[in-house]
């Protein structure tokens with residue numbers, strides 16, 4: 022029998038006015054990296070409206086902007102790109118690890134998390150800006166190399182001349198992608214590069230704030246991104262489009278889902294109560310890519326599924342403001358680029374790594390350890406009993 026527990030001390034401590042489950046509404050950082058304005062549907066990246074920068078900049082320009090606070094001039098950008106390109110060659114330890122992970126059929130996000138921990142094995146004592154370039158450069162080749170091992174194909178060595186996005190697709194397939202496909206992927210990477218103190222970014226900031234290192238922070242962030250509540254769910258949005266198959270079936274299929282109280286994947290958002298600005302940027306990017314290098318039929322079907330879903334969400338959930346979110350067009354775009362569903366979340370990581378690193382650099386400047394409080398709600402006053410006399 023357990024003895025009676027004294028709860029009086031506990032009761033005094035439960036003054037939970039400041040407790041916010043999930044830290045909702047708690048401001049945990051000041052940042053100059055991105056402004057997520059959920060009421061007005063605005064996303065600002067280091068001063069630039071997302072729709073102004075995402076479709077025009079290269080990923081390297083956005084990474085430089087986030088890490089240095091300004092866009093690079095031409096000579097600086099060329100140098101930045103070519104240094105990053107040299108780090109595409111993965112350490113041999115990373116290759117061996119990926120080969121072993123494929124032997125065990127490890128999921129791509131787990132393989133990326135394991136491999137990320139090896140990214141600095143050959144770097145020595147470089148400064149943080151160099152480390153940032155190496156870490157960000159190595160994510161796409163790791164994902165591509167792992168995919169080749171996992172699917173029983175020889176890995177493809179990186180191209181030293183292609184840009185980061187084109188090289189990713191080249192290392193996945195062995196073919197140089199067309200310009201519209203590269204532009205679409207570049208726009209995707211830019212669109213997801215940073216988004217406030219989301220869960221994986223917060224994880225990175227907590228780790229770096231202990232004066233740990235960037236590779237530890239990025240490895241932890243990859244672990245946080247993997248979960249279905251964060252980066253792990255774009256696949257199902259595409260499944261619905263395929264399940265519908267033809268535009269004339271959209272209303273019937275979506276009605277059945279809503280009658281069944283199912284959630285429509287790719288709609289609704291915790292922060293954005295108007296349309297997610299990333300959805301528009303990705304919809305435009307998808308339209309341009311499908312029009313020149315893809316299957317316009319699939320794009321048209323997705324648009325008509327979207328329109329029907331929005332109409333029926335308003336009918337079934339009036340006043341809830343359920344709009345298209347980033348996942349809907351992410352799924353369509355990445356599928357159109359030719360990526361298989363297991364590659365969607367690792368590809369998200371290949372874009373978000375720019376933001377993780379930027380937040381690490383920013384957090385290092387504040388120097389403040391992140392250490393919230395907790396309210397103890399367990400018992401006190403228990404008395405130690407040796408195992409020999411302890412009763413079950």
Ligand code: COA
Nearest residue numbers: 254283284285286287288289290291338341343346347348
């Ligand atoms: N389809 C149908 N109904 C939805 C919905 C969706 N995608 N998203 C929310 N709702 C409904 C809820 O059932 C709830 O209805 P009720 O008030 O009648 O109970 C209402 O809208 C509010 O939902 P709530 O769970 O409070 O919203 P939230 O802000 O907590 O949820 C999401 C945000 C993203 C979790 C939610 O919209 C969702 O599950 N979306 C689908 C998954 C998805 O696309 N995830 C990727 C996000 S980027």
